[in-house]
Amino acid sequence: MSDENSRTLMDAGDLESSSMHINLGPSHPAMHGVVRITLDVDGEKVLSSELEIGYLHRGFEKSAENKRYTQIFPYTDRLNYVSPLLNNFGFALAVEKLLGIEAPRRTQFIRVILGEISRITDHLTCNGAVMMELGGFTPFLYAIKARERLYKIIEKVTGARLTVNYSRVGGLRGDLPENFREELLAILKEVEEDLKDIDTLVTRNRIFMDRLVGIGVITKADCIKWGITGPVARASGFDYDIRRDHPYFVYDELDFDVPIGVNGDNYDRFLVRAEEINQSIKIIKQALDLLPNGPIQVSDPRIVMPDKTKIYNTIESMTANFKLTIDGIKVPAGEIYSFTEAGNGELGFYIVSDGTGYPYRVRVRPPCFFNTQALPNMINGGTIGDIVPTFGSINMIAGELDR
């Protein structure tokens, strides 16, 4: 009798319960790009999570082995598709290093200017996504509006907003259009206005801060352990920026600060990116002032296509054109690891050449691969609502992640 009574008086804690298994993605509004997170949740609390990547694998590295060096550039556009120019220039730098040449000074400045524009578009997209995932659709559209202005100038230079294919080994595909400086300065002014709008809308907003401060924390030690670079690592206090510490192009001639965070949470990542946008604008303005005149390509006929009129009129140029088209640029045998600061961190290209016009092996070190693999650690123990801003603020770009 007493047994039965105690059974009827059993409280909810004695009932059998199990955690719920949820598939977040691959088709889920917050999983921009395609990635799947499988979660074990207890109510809203995330007990454990597992990340599954590879849905956007296109075989970039293998494809690159069957392409001539110049042909690889369009593929690099599709790595980090939010800042394609940075990938373009990173790859060009790697091949140039292997060739032992240096691009002309004007080209280097143009690469810095356009690269920083791309960095701004990258950071705007990431911060915009964080804001949108917190329900702030208005600031997101403000960020996209600012990005659109910059895409317009990129389109004017390269002919495309996204699939730019602008860089070449030893130079660029074409020079800057007329009035580039004036137009860019006007656009930067508008972008600064937009940034001010965004700043007043969200940065000190109570709800926004509550959602981000102390969420998705990763410590400096963990950042080094996981190999995280870029804004995510800098937000954790890891003071490392390749542009400053291992200068390439003409970054050593330019004056800029590297913003560092303290807590390594979502809010710090948001602020670091916001400040990097300001620093990029500063860099662009300096580079525009210093921009020299001169050729945009090296003069070595074994690397650079001759002028079109020469191809039609001289036998040497026609032969050079033929050899470059059929055989490609003959890169001396050897290997190189070249790394640049892309939107998400250290973008490395490891190239092995066997002396032919085709790379023997190309390996990409995509920055967000390292950021993303630390994600489960950052979201475990939080709630479902915390996953989205954390995932947004590490800025996973599937094209780069899966290659």
Next chain:
Amino acid sequence: MVELIIWTIVKILFILGFTMTLAGVLTVVDRRESSMIQDRIGPNRANLSGDVWDLSKRWRFLGLLHLLADGIKMIFKEDYSIKSGNRWIHTFAPVLAFFPGLVILSIIPFGGNVTLFESSTNLQIASFNSGILLAFAFSSIAVYGITLAGWSSNNKFSLLGGVRATSQMISYEVVLGLTLMGIFMIYGTLELNAIVQGQQALKADGTPDLIFGFLPKWGIFLQPLAMLLYVAAATAETKRAPFDVPEAESELVSGFFTEYGSMKMGMFLFAEYAEVVIFSMIFTTLFLGGYHVPYLYDSGFIFPFNWGTVSMNPTLIGFIQMFMFLLKTLIVAWGHLVIRWTLPRFRYDQILKLGWKMILPLALANIVVTAIILSII
């Protein structure tokens, strides 16, 4: 008796028609307004002339035709019913979420006394002593619709959305009642028409009863804190941003209505706007003097500071008051929509914390302070 029935039917048709139309218009206003805030063009494709591309040839009526286009689209979409899960409850849930709210309209006084064809009536469908309690009771029933929708869909995201909605709405039910307690204490009644009358009364000697000699005794002036708390609590109750966690699209796909399509989903969406209208009506009634026009009394205008009086026809006054009520409702509803496009979304547990740990103590403090002041006066 026949007169009463006819009047009741007319009033029901009028207020229901107004609410439905306004809720429909608000769907377009919401889109249009957000597009203006966000520097977009907004809805402009639906038109009567059939020319999609030439802007000058289009009759677009400010995009209002999208209301029709959306409705037609919703109705003609495939009426999908789920294979697994409880199909009956799944179908019934949107009805349960939509209709109980409309009952609240019956207690809202949308005008004073009007006389038409030598027959006089108060522009309020039903007058209960329990008054506003009926509004609370029926708005809680909507919780069942949401919960059942989430549960019967057999989808984990829907379930989470349903659970979120349940805890959120039940928590804010308590808060909502307590924020309004000060109003009931001041006007000494729960009946809405009596509250409206209390907000613009004449003194015993026939002179207007005003604060500082010029402010009408509206709830917004007597209970400013309660007004803020009520707006927060009511926004949470209508599940609109920044309290829209039950359907947080970036977290739960579409929350409790993930598995809904066609007009069933349309009813959930439309219910949200109907709730906005009803919220605005209650807000107007309790805080903005209901149908009252400042300084307009039963006999006409009596201006403060002895600026004189204007006497008017009582029937005309009745219609002016009705128009005023609708206008106030419209403005409040518009203001309510702006909130959505300015603020980011709370997290689920932060909403509950806000409700229980911040709004509730403040509402209780408001009650205490109101009681002390009332006992002193």
